[in-house]
Amino acid sequence: MQTKIVRLLGGALAAITLLGAFPGATLAQDKRQQTKNDWRNLAALAGGLTAFGLIKHDPTLSFVGAAGALYSVDRYEKDRKSQDKAARTRASLFSKTYFYRDGHRYERRLVTSKGHKYYRFKRVD
Known part of the structure; x- marks a missing residue:
């Protein structure tokens, strides 16, 4: 059962990553926002996996979930800061x-x- 859950979560991670890899017809800012939201949602999912691992007393699930949550939160923060920097640069350019x-x-x-x-x-x- 735990292997199925890990595979399911791995598949969800792969799907989110692949969806972010293909450029669509949206603007770059919309894509940046969507990518940022994907990392936030993935952090919540990994946090849930951590909680599930703690409830079931499974250190492997707890560790994998915690590592995934920390990585996702880090990427979310980097994307958030990058988005703000891009907005400042764009505002500076168009103010001239x-x-x-x-x-x-x-x-x-x-x-x-x-x-x-x-x-x-x-x-x-």
Whole structure:
């Protein structure tokens, strides 16, 4: 029974990892948020495995669950901090009305598409 549970949890981990590996049609920010949520959910699942191992007095399940929970929490925190850094960088860039790169001037323009307004930079020579 314990082997089946370990295999089931291993399969769930593999499925979450594979789902995060294939890029979809979502924006990069949405993907980053989804990956962060996957790590959080995996940490909760591993914490449950730890509790199950403690209840059943199985040190192997407890150890595997605790190690998985610690790793998942670490990855969640790294993704969270990375997401904040990306948001700060993006806000810093779009707060400027123009910038120069490789000798070319790029100006910020307001674009409306499908009822949504957003900024993008256009090269001006």
